[in-house]
Amino acid sequence: MKVIQMLPTLALGDAVGNDTFALKKVLKDLGYETAIYANVLDRRLPSSCCEVLIGNELPEVEEDDIAIYHMSTESILNFNFETMQCRKIMIYHNITPPEFMKDCSYTIQKHSIAGLAGLKNLVGKVDYCLADSEFNKQDLIKCGYTCPIDVRPILIPFDDYKAKPDKNIIKTYGSDGFTNILFVGRIAPNKKHEDIISAFAYYNKHINSKSRLILAGSANGFEFYDKKLKAYAEALGVADYVIFTGHIKFSEILAFYSIASVFLCMSEHEGFCVPLAEAMFFKVPIIAYNSCAIPYTLDGSGALIDSKNPVEVALLIDRIVKNQDLRDKIIEGQNRRLEDFQYEKVKSLFAGYLKDFINKGKS
Amino acid sequence: MANSNIDMDKLMSEIRAEIEEKQLTNDIVSFDTIEIENSEIQPELVYSEQSLKDSLGFMITHRRVTHVFGIPGNIVVRTWRKIVRRLTAFNIAHLFAQQNDINFHLSNVIFQLNNYNQELSEKMPLGDRIDALERENKVLKTRLAELERKAEKM
Numbered sequence: 310m311k312v313i314q315m316l317p318t319l320a321l322g323d324a325v326g327n328d329t330f331a332l333k334k335v336l337k338d339l340g341y342e343t344a345i346y347a348n349v350l351d352r353r354l355p356s357s358c359c360e361v362l363i364g365n366e367l368p369e370v371e372e373d374d375i376a377i378y379h380m381s382t383e384s385i386l387n388f389n390f391e392t393m394q395c396r397k398i399m400i401y402h403n404i405t406p407p408e409f410m411k412d413c414s415y416t417i418q419k420h421s422i423a424g425l426a427g428l429k430n431l432v433g434k435v436d437y438c439l440a441d442s443e444f445n446k447q448d449l450i451k452c453g454y455t456c457p458i459d460v461r462p463i464l465i466p467f468d469d470y471k472a473k474p475d476k477n478i479i480k481t482y483g484s485d486g487f488t489n490i491l492f493v494g495r496i497a498p499n500k501k502h503e504d505i506i507s508a509f510a511y512y513n514k515h516i517n518s519k520s521r522l523i524l525a526g527s528a529n530g531f532e533f534y535d536k537k538l539k540a541y542a543e544a545l546g547v548a549d550y551v552i553f554t555g556h557i558k559f560s561e562i563l564a565f566y567s568i569a570s571v572f573l574c575m576s577e578h579e580g581f582c583v584p585l586a587e588a589m590f591f592k593v594p595i596i597a598y599n600s601c602a603i604p605y606t607l608d609g610s611g612a613l614i615d616s617k618n619p620v621e622v623a624l625l626i627d628r629i630v631k632n633q634d635l636r637d638k639i640i641e642g643q644n645r646r647l648e649d650f651q652y653e654k655v656k657s658l659f660a661g662y663l664k665d666f667i668n669k670g671k672s
Numbered sequence: 673m674a675n676s677n678i679d680m681d682k683l684m685s686e687i688r689a690e691i692e693e694k695q696l697t698n699d700i701v702s703f704d705t706i707e708i709e710n711s712e713i714q715p716e717l718v719y720s721e722q723s724l725k726d727s728l729g730f731m732i733t734h735r736r737v738t739h740v741f742g743i744p745g746n747i748v749v750r751t752w753r754k755i756v757r758r759l760t761a762f763n764i765a766h767l768f769a770q771q772n773d774i775n776f777h778l779s780n781v782i783f784q785l786n787n788y789n790q791e792l793s794e795k796m797p798l799g800d801r802i803d804a805l806e807r808e809n810k811v812l813k814t815r816l817a818e819l820e821r822k823a824e825k826m
Binding site: 503504506507510511515533536537540541544545609612613614615616618619620621624625628635638639641642 | 677678680683684687688690691696697698699700701703705706708710
């Protein structure tokens with residue numbers, strides 16, 4: 310019996326790609342024959358890590374095999390997956406709704422609409438679903454999925470985060486006495502970078518001028534939104550204090566986490582939000598807007614807020630930066646929550662779900 | 673939720689009280705005030721008559737593509753490029769001819785569909801057409817019900 314994984318694009322450094330690689334390791338550890346199949350393989354990854362499917366091509370499987378499909382975007386696989394003659398599991402990472410993309414290119418909006426159409430198409434055609442969060446599970450239920458759905462956090466290989474951070478970043482931004490406010494995530498409208506900038510602008514202009522906002526993430530595909538954000542920072546008079554890093558190396562991301570005073574997230578659509586777990590690992594206090602999967606990922610830890618009022622958020626940042634007792638309490642809560650994302654715990658959860666699924670199939 | 677060890681409600685109340693006490697105001701302009709031209713051509717996702725007219729106008733004047741255009745560069749570069757162009761013309765010219773045929777027929781389909789739509793709209797506005805069809809549908813349903821009753825009696 311093989312347990313294979315399929316996804317539209319296997320990309321370097323994105324949450325779905327990382328989850329796929331981590332799951333491959335887990336499946337091998339559990340003794341299953343496994344492989345990854347994708348329509349597109351990131352050129353930066355070795356060709357040996359994945360079999361590329363051309364056009365409508367699908368992997369050869371037998372009835373007893375299990376195919377796990379990572380659903381996160383528009384793809385021909387959203388329509389072909391149902392024809393696989395084996396047991397089918399879908400891992401749902403969430404698709405950003407098109408209403409968040411109205412300032413973006415037509416292509417991006419089309420991808421979103423087509424992705425959701427693909428998700429609807431698979432209703433009733435998969436045997437079991439795994440969702441990254443309770444939020445994703447509820448999305449599936451609203452879409453009409455009636456098959457069993459379990460929640461399994463994304464597998465995050467925290468051992469990789471123990472690597473050496475980039476020394477230059479630490480030297481440049483970590484030793485000048487500035488308060489560093491950080492957000493990690495690709496530049497995309499659903500992540501509401503403008504709300505982070507507005508809160509930072511108030512903080513920088515009225516509370517602490519020795520502060521810096523670091524927006525670490527690629528703007529690839531969202532160049533217009535990126536341009537607008539930079540113009541916004543300029544209009545608010547804080548362009549010199551806002552760093553748009555673009556795509557950076559993993560060691561640089563580690564460095565930014567290590568020098569951050571606060572992690573600020575104002576996103577309005579996330580399926581899980583891996584950077585929250587990363588901030589927990591680096592013991593950076595989190596302030597996050599209460600929406601989508603964020604309350605589920607935090608589960609009471611961090612500082613979850615219902616307001617985007619820049620004055621309120623800025624004052625909260627100030628309290629957390631200055632009040633050591635408050636910082637310690639937040640970090641303590643985050644440390645407890647981080648336990649739930651530990652590799653062995655999530656691996657064990659996945660293994661249990663997979664075993665139950667296989668056993669149900671046999672009975 | 674489990675794991676909560678700070679009272680966020682209390683914390684935010686204190687912050688709001690501080691804002692009121694110090695009379696702090698939000699002087700941050702909205703992101704919506706930033707206007708930037710989006711240079712990417714954006715097809716409309718909902719029907720826009722102006723967008724249709726603009727694109728039809730563009731297609732009329734640009735549907736024929738050509739491989740004959742000015743060659744940039746200095747005299748040496750231009751000469752070399754002219755030679756390469758002459759050598760490859762036999763291979764490229766027929767591709768352009770095929771593409772132009774496709775462009776012509778494709779644009780013709782769009783023009784004719786547009787003409788058809790306009791003629792229909794002129795003969796009968798869309799709303800009226802729907803009303804007429806719905807009335808016709810109602811009459812047909814009544815007739816069908818009558819025929820079904822007759823069939824049952826038989």
